[in-house]
Amino acid sequence: MEEQDIKEAKRARNFIWMAACDYDIEPLFLAFAPDGTADIYLNLIIGLTYKWYEQDKIDDFFNQLTGKNATLYEGLLWIGLENALYEKERQTRPALYDLRLEYAKKSLAGANKNREYSRIDTIRNAHCRKILGKPSKLGQEDEELLHAFCFTPDMTTDEIIEKTRENLWKYFSYKPLKVAKPQGIYFLQKVAGAFHSVGKVSTQYVRAKNYYDSNLSSYGTALSMEHSKRYLIQFSLQKDPVEAKWYVSACFGESMYSDTQQALIEKKLCVGNHKNCHLLFTRGVAPEKKQTVPDEIDNKRERREILEFTKETALQYDKNKEHFQKNRAVYQNSIRTLTESLRMHLETADETFWDATTHGRIKPASVWKALYLDNPRVFERKDEVETPGFSVDIMMDASSSRKQLQQNIAAQAYVLSKSLTNCGIPVQIYSYCSIRGYTVMHIFKEYDDYGVEDELFRYVAAGNNRDGLALRAASHLMEQSQKPKKLLFMFSDASPQDDQIAGEGAFYKDREYTDALAVKDTVNEVQRLKNYGIDVIGIFMGSAHDSELATKIFGRSLVKIKSINEFADAVGRVLNEILT
Numbered sequence: 001m002e003e004q005d006i007k008e009a010k011r012a013r014n015f016i017w018m019a020a021c022d023y024d025i026e027p028l029f030l031a032f033a034p035d036g037t038a039d040i041y042l043n044l045i046i047g048l049t050y051k052w053y054e055q056d057k058i059d060d061f062f063n064q065l066t067g068k069n070a071t072l073y074e075g076l077l078w079i080g081l082e083n084a085l086y087e088k089e090r091q092t093r094p095a096l097y098d099l100r101l102e103y104a105k106k107s108l109a110g111a112n113k114n115r116e117y118s119r120i121d122t123i124r125n126a127h128c129r130k131i132l133g134k135p136s137k138l139g140q141e142d143e144e145l146l147h148a149f150c151f152t153p154d155m156t157t158d159e160i161i162e163k164t165r166e167n168l169w170k171y172f173s174y175k176p177l178k179v180a181k182p183q184g185i186y187f188l189q190k191v192a193g194a195f196h197s198v199g200k201v202s203t204q205y206v207r208a209k210n211y212y213d214s215n216l217s218s219y220g221t222a223l224s225m226e227h228s229k230r231y232l233i234q235f236s237l238q239k240d241p242v243e244a245k246w247y248v249s250a251c252f253g254e255s256m257y258s259d260t261q262q263a264l265i266e267k268k269l270c271v272g273n274h275k276n277c278h279l280l281f282t283r284g285v286a287p288e289k290k291q292t293v294p295d296e297i298d299n300k301r302e303r304r305e306i307l308e309f310t311k312e313t314a315l316q317y318d319k320n321k322e323h324f325q326k327n328r329a330v331y332q333n334s335i336r337t338l339t340e341s342l343r344m345h346l347e348t349a350d351e352t353f354w355d356a357t358t359h360g361r362i363k364p365a366s367v368w369k370a371l372y373l374d375n376p377r378v379f380e381r382k383d384e385v386e387t388p389g390f391s392v393d394i395m396m397d398a399s400s401s402r403k404q405l406q407q408n409i410a411a412q413a414y415v416l417s418k419s420l421t422n423c424g425i426p427v428q429i430y431s432y433c434s435i436r437g438y439t440v441m442h443i444f445k446e447y448d449d450y451g452v453e454d455e456l457f458r459y460v461a462a463g464n465n466r467d468g469l470a471l472r473a474a475s476h477l478m479e480q481s482q483k484p485k486k487l488l489f490m491f492s493d494a495s496p497q498d499d500q501i502a503g504e505g506a507f508y509k510d511r512e513y514t515d516a517l518a519v520k521d522t523v524n525e526v527q528r529l530k531n532y533g534i535d536v537i538g539i540f541m542g543s544a545h546d547s548e549l550a551t552k553i554f555g556r557s558l559v560k561i562k563s564i565n566e567f568a569d570a571v572g573r574v575l576n577e578i579l580t
Contacts, residue, residue, distance in 0.1 A: 007497065007514065012038035014499050014512050019047025024301075028059045029205045033106060041103040042205065044096070045078070048085045053157040061161050064176035073174070075120035077164050078205050079127050080149035084160070088153035104128035145171050241278060244436040246297055250306045251313075252440050253282035269472040273502040273513070273521045277466065278438045279473055284458050285310070313460050316406055320457040323407035324414065331415055338419040338572045345579040346388055346423060390485035390578075391426040391447060394571070395474050397492050398431035398442065399465035405564050409491070410459040412567035417445055417453045419572065428477060429456065432470040434498045435463040441473045447481060466513060467496035468521035471536075475529055486534045487578070489571050493542045494550035496522050523553050535578075539570055 012030040015038065027050070031042030049058060065073040090096050107128045123146055126136035136143060148167045151160055168174045249255065255262055262279075270277050297303055324331060394416060396409060413429055420427040426447040433440050440463075444455045471490070478486050497514035502521065513521075526536045538554030540547065541561045550558055559570045 007495070008032065008036060008038045010497065010499075011512060011514060012043045014514075015040055015043035016047040016050070017499070018501075019044045020050040022050060025050050025055060028062060031205050039103065041096075041099040042082075044099070045082050045085055046205070048089055049081055052085065052088060053081075053160065057157050057161065060178075061164070061176065064178055066177065067174070069172065069174070071118075072120045073168060073172075073176075074205070075124060076145070076149050076167070079124065079146070080151040080160065080164065083149070084151040084153050084155055100131055104131040108132075141171075241437060243297070244438060245278065245280070247302060247306065248280055248435050248438045248440060249282070250297070251309050251435070252280065252442060253284040256281045256283060256443070265476060269469070269476060273517075274466070274469045274472070276437070277469055277500055279469070280438045280440045281443065281473070281477075282440065283443050284455070285313075309462070313458070316460045317458050320407050320410040320459065324411045324457065327411070331411055334415045334568060335418045335422070338415065338568060339422040341572060341576060342419060342423045342425070342579075345576050388423070388425050389483060390487055391428070391478075391481040391483040392420055392575070393474060393478055393481075393486070393488045394427065394429045395470065395488060395490050396429070396431040396459070397465050397467075397490075398433040398440075398459065398461045399463055399493075400433075400461055401465075401493055401495070402461040406459060406461055408564040409567070410457050412564060413444070413456045413459065414453050415568040416571055417456060419568070421450060421453075426481060426483065428480075430474075430477065431459055432465065432473070433461070433463040434466040434469075434500070437500045439466050439469045439473060441470070441477070443477070464498040465493075465496055466498040466500070467492065467518070468525045471522065471525035471529060475532070475534065478534060487575075488529065488534055488536045489539055489574075490536060490554075491539045491567065492550070492553075494519075494538070494540055494546045494553055495542070519549050519552060526553055537571075537574055539567060541567075 009030055012032065013027065016027045016030070017025065027046055029046055031039045031046060033039045062074060062077070065077070086096060086100060105128075108125060119142070123138070123142055126138045126142070126146060130136055130146075136146065138146060145167075148171070149164075151163065155163070165176060168176065257265065265281075266279055269279065297306070394413065396413065402409060417427060417429055427445065428443070428447050429445045430441050430443045432442070442458075444458065445452050474488055474490075478488065496518040498518070500513060502513045502517055526538075529536050536554065536557060538550055538558045539561065540550040540554075540558060541564060542550065547560065550560070559574060561567060561570050
């Protein structure tokens with residue numbers, strides 16, 4: 001599946017979860033517009049179906065609709081559900097009115113009167129015309145059929161199923177058959193067999209089916225949403241932030257800060273697009289400490305997930321170490337080469353840096369900061385500083401898109417850490433991912449730490465990546481550096497996305513943290529750090545499409561690599577250029 005398809009499927013799930021007010025459901029259907037993007041309105045309808053009706057019964061009944069006309073039967077049932085749910089929710093969700101009209105208009109926009117449509121497409125188009133207050137243009141039989149599926153908001157789950165059975169027998173002499181509940185993974189299948197029609201003009205509900213994505217797992221088939229592996233890709237968001245904190249801390253480790261300190265940090269950083277989000281700064285789970293599930297977590301599934309994730313994390317640590325040991329000669333040679341190169345440049349470099357100050361030579365390009373930011377440090381002074389006069393932070397994306405690269409990333413980070421430390425360059429290394437509304441900052445090495453590179457083998461990928469908030473968290477961590485010049489290398493795929501909405505906007509108003517909104521937020525945060533004198537360099541490895549986004553985010557401060565094995569060399573090359 002194309003990477004863009006994966007993003008759209010994730011967006012579809014987010015709409016469904018938010019509308020259902022339940023982030024544990026595994027939807028049987030996702031909805032997409034004709035252009036392949038996640039359809040907001042229809043995914044809301046899917047979510048509202050799970051909110052108001054019994055999921056097991058609804059999904060079981062959909063699975064009973066089989067045979068050559070299964071697409072028609074399913075489409076009619078969805079029309080009935082849409083009618084009932086719109087009437088049920090329109091008073092409490094006024095925005096549904098505009099979303100419904102927009103859905104109907106878009107569905108009809110590409111309609112061609114000269115084209116022959118399937119029966120369900122014809123009926124669906126007629127339904128959309130009725131939404132817009134226009135005649136259906138249907139024949140008598142199909143008009144009666146459409147009317148028969150105009151379900152009302154007072155109907156229960158059983159009444160809807162029974163009414164559908166009656167309609168299918170009356171109009172098609174068809175009886176839904178009970179079938180064994182399908183097994184497997186429900187995740188990210190955009191086009192599936194009977195639901196695919198060439199040149200379709202209407203929005204479609206599409207079944208979620210088994211899916212293989214080599215980017216999600218370093219071994220075997222990706223078990224994206226399988227019950228026993230769901231934590232690998234998506235730790236579902238919980239509404240209660242206290243319970244979410246227990247869960248996330250149990251998985252990734254306790255916070256480095258007290259509750260009071262944590263509150264002050266979040267008050268400063270979790271604002272704007274990141275309001276209502278949280279941060280967890282952790283050094284990870286101590287290897288000698290046996291992981292336990294907090295007593296406060298009484299949900300059996302969650303307790304099982306925590307223990308399974310802990311087990312998987314330990315297994316990944318062994319894999320990371322095994323990979324390094326297997327290629328030890330290669331990596332040790334890289335450490336020697338990079339160390340020698342950096343030392344040579346440090347010895348010949350003119351270690352002077354222009355330091356922003358409140359007096360000295362005025363810096364014209366910074367005058368605006370005094371006017372708009374009330375920042376008096378718009379002067380500069382050139383001072384000799386102790387070698388080296390800079391510190392380096394390396395922040396690594398640890399979202400699930402990096403699962404296939406975990407061993408390589410851990411090894412390359414080890415090479416960098418050793419090389420920089422050998423040269424006396426203060427280095428801080430951490431990873432980030434976003435789980436249940438928390439952006440987890442896993443600190444492997446701080447500036448003054450020595451001989452702790454083994455911790456880097458505890459790198460593990462999971463969840464989403466809220467890049468803007470991670471950059472804010474990085475700026476907080478970099479405050480510990482006493483050096484006049486600070487460098488931040490951000491290892492990113494230029495594809496920020498999270499299941500927690502941006503700020504306080506309604507989710508159906510395009511406030512999900514993904515696509516243009518998330519990229520713009522990341523651009524702003526990169527620029528904010530640069531305004532405060534922090535050089536942000538992006539290390540990018542990804543698709544051609546995301547390469548354009550990476551350029552937009554990092555501008556000229558972007559290093560593109562073709563392989564993760566170039567990670568350490570790329571950082572070393574940039575450092576040498578800065579020192580020259």
